[in-house]
Amino acid sequence: MNQDRIARVQARMIEVGVDAVALTSPVKVDYLTGFAEGTYERFLSLTLFREGAPVLVCPALTENQARRHGIEDIHPWRDGENPYALLHGLLAKRSALRVAVDDEYWAKHLLALQHECPGCHFSLASDVVDYVMRAKAPDELAKLRAAGKIVDDAFAELLTVIRAGQTELEVQATLQGMVAARGGKPTFCQVAAGPAGAEPHHQNDDRPLTKGDVVVIDFGCEVEGYQADITRTIGVQEVSARAHEVYDVVYRAHMAGRNAIRAGATGGHVDHATRQVIEDAGFGEFFNHRTGHGIGRRVHEAPEIGPGSPDVLMPGDCFSVEPGIYLPLELGVRIENIVNATAEGHDCLNAEPSPTMILIS
Template sequence: MPTTTPPPFTADDYRERMARAVRSAADAGLAGVLIAPGPDLVHLTGYRLPAETERLTLLVLAPGRDPVLVVPTLEAGDAARSIGAPALTLRDWTDGKDDPYAVAAPLLAAGGRYAVSDNTWALHLLGLTRACPEARYTALGDALPMLRAVKDARELERLAAAGAAADAAYEEVLRLRFAGRTERDVAHDLAALLRRFGHEQVDFTIVGSGPNGADPHHEAGERTIAEGDMVVMDFGGLKDGYGSDTTRTVHVGGPTPAEQHVHDVVREAQQAGVDAVRPGATCEDVDRAAREIIESAGYGDLFIHRTGHGIGVTTHEPPYIVAGERQPLVEGMCFSVEPGIYLPGRFGVRIEDIVAVTADGGRRLNTTDRALAVVE
């Protein structure tokens, strides 16, 4: 399949995302938003740097003022050259000369309440608290959980391309031999195929054969796959900065009636979850639709995780498709629908597609056959 690189996002794209964040903050009664290195910063500015940096880098978004990125002087050049830099004012600080928190403090309103990126280092939050003790802070995930949840058209194009690349990897791996090879061998094949079809980053390649398939997050190991095994494959990563994540369950040699029945139940549940996707439905409506199928078949206690998670610049992000999440679905949201049944000591089955909310329902971004494929 073609692996053409999409055009980069523009400064205007980032300005609109930051403006939307400011509007959301104001609607939530916040004085602003403070964004540390990580996925929120990538989404809002296009600036990607290691999240584990000990030097303060902080995007400050507040109503009535231009966005400001506080950045170490030694990294200011990279920030200025980043795609979103024209949408920002840079305020740099120098090692050994400036207190970075004193540089950031004048950007905060005394007494203001700010949402702070969930992955902000405690070191940095404590430094801000010392420099501006009158400000108050709350977790961004609590205050604005849907900040990155609604994707624009260009983001959806990238997510669709990532899904298509993961689908191509699945189609290719079906051609390979499973029996007599280890889970790690197949996981290695999946990772290589994801890269072949354009992924710059592989986040996970779960391969759970036989009883290992009953562990939803099993790490591919040295177990040799044998004739008669069910094999759960869950894999994904980032292509052009946006995530893929798909799961298919295959059988080596051909299933027993009992194995086929469990797979049929999961397939029906997954379809029911996708059918429940529409604007105005809630996240828990989708979870309930899938879960009811599995419960009615007598396997309710064996579906042990949420039905899905959002995806974007990371492979797991809000919204979460789980009981108790009453967030209404909005056109442009994108998330997985991935019910499963896990029989301890025997096998597991999971089927997963990424689904985008459209004006009249849900659009699958993974289109490979969801039937139980038989492999050698």
């Protein structure tokens, strides 16, 4: 049990006017208690009230594991029983009518709970638990830095072996092996060569890297539950002047976004700084996503670094800065680093990207 985190969630509940927070997300339950149980069809919910210890409603078959992590107020249920009525009774006992649930609450669980609790008002817990999770403690920052170093070092090694003729899938296997060899848990890896680079969510295939290709490589890893996420763009042998131009614009947009970071600025302010560079260069319509996303226990979390985002940056916020330009059927360029917001600006959790496109043989 992490009493400090629990206390911060409870303080935030009072600030936003919530009586109870009911969580099913394994990541969030683990964040608060150290108890990790995968999401599945049986209902499991950790509920926090404004004061006192958390309450866990869980299948009887997971009760012992939960107790080993210091959760004492456990209400197990067996197959055939109604866990939603069980949670309703706990809410009613504390007159908790304003209930926040996490974004990952399964629809079937929420609908059943709403049926059992007709007098309750349900809202999302994003402004409670997600908000508390944003400000990373020193030990969390250390894990994020460790994960960042693994992907940095793996990419540096990849540059010594990647060659024309290798397929996207082969590059993926090589890179993820390098991550694993350094103690990281590989999570995702996108290798988008040539026209596929214009697909931000490309699925790797057996297309070989070919002379003239611009290759977008986006990959990550996990270290002790914390995530890394990095994107680099390279060229195969010789690339067009247009490709170099696009890379230069994206690099300048990336740096402009980072220069706009400081505690007190909004996510929208940072996004505007990156987007303005790309729009001024005439590529605005080809930047089709937000500038960045928070990162920590999950690859994507708060804050939002996107157009008009009102999220006010605070010291300890960790997020990506990843502008991109995607020219359909031609090429894509994206550059991504993870940063930690500070009062003075930011710390970068990755090695600096190259200001010019790296070419491989």
